[in-house]
Amino acid sequence: MNLDASAAALAATAVASVRAGQPLLVDGFTTWRAVARELLRAGVPPQAITWGAPGADLFSGAPGEAAHHGGDLLSSQVQAAAQEPSNATAPRPPRPQVPRSLMEMLQTAACYRDHDRWAFLYRVIWRWQQGEHDVQSPADPDGQRLHTMAKAVRREVHDMHAYIRFRERPMEAGAPHFVAWFEPAHDVLPQVAEHFVARMGKVSWMIATPDASVLWDGATLHHTGPLMSSAADLDDAGEALWLTYYRSIFNPARLNTQVMNSHIPSRFWKNLPEGALVPSLVSQAGLGARRIGQVEAVGRRSGRTIPIEAEMAQPERQLPSKLDECRRCELWEHATQAVGGEGPKHAKIMLVGEQPGDQEDLAGRPFVGPAGKLLDRVFEQAGVEREGVYITNAVKHFKWEPRGKRRLHKTPAQKEIEACHYWLEKEIATRKPRVIVAMGATALKSVLQTGSVTLKDKLGRPVRHGDSWVVTVYHPSYVLRVPDEASKHEALSVMVEGLRLAQELLDRPDVPEPPEG
Incomplete structure (x- = not known):
């Protein structure tokens, strides 16, 4: 009947x-x-x-x-x-x-x-x-x-249309070419089946659910009882290609997990092929991939370079009140975060480096990587307590270029040094240090506000700048890059002597500035 x-x-x-x-x-x-x-x-x-x-x-x-x-x-x-x-x-x-x-x-x-x-x-x-x-x-x-x-019910029909994923099966006589598994919240399988009959033509397919299944053989739609127990019964060799494509189009810079969860309810993720990738991609975005997601392949197109004076290159805009809000140059676009200074509020000695490195960019603190460990040795040999010194950088964002999976340091341009001097100037005005130790050429140019000064001319020779003495030493990363041991030992000695000189200038604030030449 x-x-x-x-x-x-x-x-x-x-x-x-x-x-x-x-x-x-x-x-x-x-x-x-x-x-x-x-x-x-x-x-x-x-x-x-x-x-x-x-x-x-x-x-x-x-x-x-x-x-x-x-x-x-x-x-x-x-x-x-x-x-x-x-x-x-x-x-x-x-x-x-x-x-x-x-x-x-x-x-x-x-x-x-x-x-x-x-x-x-x-x-x-x-x-x-x-x-x-x-x-x-x-x-x-x-x-x-x-x-x-x-x-x-209408929402469930829409969700099945959107989130059903067919897996391709080997061509076998009498077997469907594409198979999908879904766990609907309501009894909408018959309506959904009619949708795919009109959409997939004469290709054979099957949709299985925990309660029932539908099978389309290219001409007739068959309704049966449950034929599968989970999506684990499915296997698709071509799925790896889809997962590779999904990784390539995932943009961590535009990630919004709240919108993602509202658009795709959590009960659908477990049966989506890309569902296994999403947790790791979201985790990577939180660890820094969000900021570096716009690399050269999808970033701003290169244009014609127009020569212009550094001070004229800065647009007129409202001065930022917080370092994290700084947009005075383009370095913030590719950095994880801005790295401010660290140390006592009224420190008598201020150390100024060039810019944060890879580890500093991720940690949000200055000199915590290899250069920071070398700096600890310099403090120890010079007899100066690091906790009593204010340490900062001339440039607050990490400038880098990709080399495979690594981010390699790239020297800041003069316009970027000029743009970030706004923050260094505020630090100097707030702390009022009596001695500023400039580590490297970039720090020296930023402190003295001149692009013509050279590092070798100032090594070991303190100069007066405003109300402070300026002592010039090598940057710790330079000591790490020196190839031979003799040069490395000499560069390390210059840093140690520079810190000792800074301490002496505190004890003898009336030392006159040495004459030029």
């Missing part, structure tokens, strides 16, 4: 079953509609009906599941209707009239998984027949629930 015949048989015996106190077990909207029509014609109120058995759903009529969902009761109702003699002469009430819009909404809401959905839908249609037409309005409690159920 086909579905229409089953629905007709149940409808014919529905009133008698209700009067006998038997539950009405339906296997879908078509059956429910036929049964509800007969109950309405007989004037049976909602409170007199028991619909179905606990756990029944739209797929309760699937092969192999009839016994579990009360199939024996369904068969007995069909057989009773078939054996009951019909009284053709008895007058029948007219069929109830229901508007198309309400019937379409009832059919959509019937896919909503709820233990009392059939009883609720019958209550809605009963109230309509009693003249309570506001039951279709969202302002009515039942109408609001009906609209909510229909909206949830």
Whole structure:
């Protein structure tokens, strides 16, 4: 007996079953509609009906599941209707009239998984027949629930269209070429199947869910019971290509996890191929990839270089109040964060380096990498306590260029030194150091505000600059780069003697500036 015949048989015996106190077990909207029509014609109120058995759903009529969902009761109702003699002469009430819009909404809401959905839908249609037409309005409690159920079903259909991922299978006789696994929250598989029939043409495919499956062989759509237990049963050799593409288009600089979670609910991620990549990509973005995501391949196009004076290259803009807000040059675009100075508020000695390195850029503190460890040795040999010295850099953002997976230091340009002098000047004005130790040529140019000075001319010779003495030494990274041990030892000695000289200048502030030449 086909579905229409089953629905007709149940409808014919529905009133008698209700009067006998038997539950009405339906296997879908078509059956429910036929049964509800007969109950309405007989004037049976909602409170007199028991619909179905606990756990029944739209797929309760699937092969192999009839016994579990009360199939024996369904068969007995069909057989009773078939054996009951019909009284053709008895007058029948007219069929109830229901508007198309309400019937379409009832059919959509019937896919909503709820233990009392059939009883609720019958209550809605009963109230309509009693003249309570506001039951279709969202302002009515039942109408609001009906609209909510229909909206949830439509959303689930949309989500299945968007988040189903077909895996390609080897070509085998009788087997679908593409297979997908999905875990829908509502019974929307039949509607979704029709969508993919129209979209995928004659290519064979299958969509499996925990409750049912649909199989398209290129000409006919087959509905069956569950055929798979999880997405782990699927394997696709071409999926690696998709994951490679997904990694390449993931832009950490534009990551917004809140928007990502709102657009794709978490229950879908576990069955998406790219779901396994997202946690690591988000973690990398938080560790610095967010700021360095715009590399040369996707960054700003190179243009024609126009010679211009450094001070004229700075745009007129409002002065930033916080270092993290600084946009006075372009270095912030590729740095993880700005690195400010560190030390006592009124330190008498200020050490000025060139710029943060790779480790300083990630940690947000000056001189914590290899150069910082060498600087600790210099402090120890010079007999100066690091905790009593204020340490900073002339440039506050890390300037670098990619070399494979590494970020290599790149010397700041003069316009970048000029742009960042705004912050160094504020540090000097706030701390008022009596001695400034400039480590390297970049620091010396920034402190003295001149581009013509050379490092060798000032090594070991303190000069007066404003209210402070300026002592020049090598930068720790220079000592690390020197190839031979003799030159390395000499450069290290220059740094040690420079710090000792800075300490002596504190003890003898009246030392006159040595003459030039």
